Amino acid sequence: MKKLTMLAAMLLSIGTQVSRSADRRNFWLLNNTGYTITRVYIAAHGTGDSWGEDVLGETTLPNSVGTKIYFSGSFNTCEYDFRIGYSNGAHQDYLRGRDLCSANAVQFNSDTNEQF
Numbered sequence: 001m002k003k004l005t006m007l008a009a010m011l012l013s014i015g016t017q018v019s020r021s022a023d024r025r026n027f028w029l030l031n032n033t034g035y036t037i038t039r040v041y042i043a044a045h046g047t048g049d050s051w052g053e054d055v056l057g058e059t060t061l062p063n064s065v066g067t068k069i070y071f072s073g074s075f076n077t078c079e080y081d082f083r084i085g086y087s088n089g090a091h092q093d094y095l096r097g098r099d100l101c102s103a104n105a106v107q108f109n110s111d112t113n114e115q116f
Contacts, residue, residue, distance in 0.1 A: 025080075027100050027103055029066055029068075029106055030108070032110065034063050035110070037086060037087075037108070038056070038085050039085030040082065040084055042080050042081070043080065043081050045079035045096075051083050066105075078099045081094060082094040082098070092108075
């Protein structure tokens with residue numbers, strides 16, 4: 001019985017990891033802004049939703065560094081807006097919407113506003 005319980009727990013863990021990595025919205029975020037990014041907020045495009053939680057958590061992204069962003073929860077849309085927070089306290093909003101279901105990567109640049 002104990003082995004069966006451990007096996008079930010392992011399979012549940014593997015299933016959660018597979019579904020997390022299989023979400024079509026997951027993407028690689030690349031910082032090419034010239035600044036250190038300390039916060040990244042993502043909201044469904046055009047909905048007026050709050051920015052929610054910082055998806056970087058404790059992570060910071062120096063210039064020219066990227067990280068994989070994973071989604072969890074319900075899958076309602078592919079279009080998202082971004083708020084990028086910098087180490088100097090400033091932030092920049094990208095509000096044109098980005099189809100994360102068809103993008104493998106999103107790069108934020110220093111010389112463009114609202115462009116990916």
